[in-house]
Amino acid sequence: MKFLKPAIIAAAILGAGGAMASPYDHAIEARQGLMDNLAFNLGILGGMAKGAMPYDATEAKSAADNLVTLSALNIGAYWPKGSDDEALKGDKLKTHALPAIWAKEGEFMGHYKALHEATLKMQIAAATGREGIQGAIGDVGKACGACHKAFRAPE
Amino acid sequence: MRRPLLLLASLVLLGLAAFWYVTRPDPLPPRAMAGLTGDPQHGKLVFWAGGCASCHAAKGATGADRLKLGGGRALVTAFGTFHVPNISPDPKDGIGDWTLQNFGNALLRGLRPDGAHLYPAFPYSSYNKMTHQDVADLWAFLRTLPPVAQPDKPHDLRFPFNIRRLVGGYDFLFVSKAWVVTGDLTPQQIRGRYLAEAVVHCGQCHTPRNALGGMERSRWLAGAPNPDGEGRIPNITPAHLKWSSTDIEAFLTTGLTPDYDSAGGQMADVVQNLAHLPKSDIAAITAYLKKVPPVK
Incomplete structure (x- = not known):
């Protein structure tokens, strides 16, 4: 029985390795994490805009600063060629990235730049109070939506 | 011999008349728009x-x-x-x-x-x-x-x-000129119904259709296959859309969901269009959505 244990562990490791089929898994996890980070910080500002949480100048500034930083990252490596939803159909790690991202790379990067510009405006607005956030969040949402509309497959 | 033939001929005629009647165009009265000045x-x-x-x-x-x-x-x-x-x-x-x-x-x-x-x-x-x-x-x-x-x-x-x-x-x-959502409505819900059912035409995508493409009014806004590709257009009746009014209004103005994901597909476009409307209209559409009969 003793020798069975290492065999089972080995099989489990191999099995897990088998499930991690694509060489793009890290990039996909990283970019989905990036989206989560954007959503998390946007959520703090959105909560204040909606009145779900009280306005707090320090928290608002931190969240807006984070959005500015996140949207300034060099994101090319997060979307390696071949990591689209068609090439990876049936793959374990789900991606909704459309092949159009690589066909229109300039447009794709342009959307991320537009997001950065919207977050810069948010950074100024977030310091002014709840109404400032309300005024600036529309453009941030618009930047998200414009890119998702063009480059993300529906659920 | 002549009787059945005559009967058949009259049936055919009747059928043609019914077809003609049912499919005939029904235009506005000639002066329906007279005297209106557009703004x-x-x-x-x-x-x-x-x-x-x-x-x-x-x-x-x-x-x-x-x-x-x-x-x-x-x-x-x-x-x-x-x-x-x-x-x-x-x-x-x-x-x-x-x-x-x-x-x-x-x-x-x-x-x-x-x-x-x-x-x-x-x-x-x-x-x-x-x-x-x-x-x-x-x-x-x-x-x-x-x-x-x-x-x-x-x-x-x-x-x-x-x-x-x-x-x-x-x-x-x-095709009906009757409203889908009826009953006791506040002025705000009536405004929302006008926008959602007539102008913004939410039902055209969000309501399922029968084999001939007619909207199933009994499953109003209960979700449907995406007419424009893969995926589904979601059910937005209160049975499924459980967001608060504040969350719905925020979504319709910014395109951001309560999880801070964003609308994609055609809805991103709709949100862009709705951004031109006054806040009161967004609130009216939201009030209407809360009044839609829940459909599982």
């Missing part, structure tokens, strides 16, 4: 609420290009491919030579100026509940837009859907 400023709001640019502007158009309504998009459906027409004020390729009465017949009755039926890919089954004044205002605004020289492409539909006369039968069976 282009308000028409601009009707234009964005109605989402005209989402189909009639070129695919992917942004900024001022969303006001160039040359058409040309192809809508691929189970019935064949519809080619969106030019509705810019160009007198030759667009609708520059139409009258307000022509425009009223298109929106309120689903008819071309020559009296032939328009296909329901154009959402006259919603627009038919618009007020005549809103139609006049929208017309006044459309007249201010740049003409686009781009001839229409004919639709490419399968038999028998290529027979326009049959659309009259569709209208008879499935």
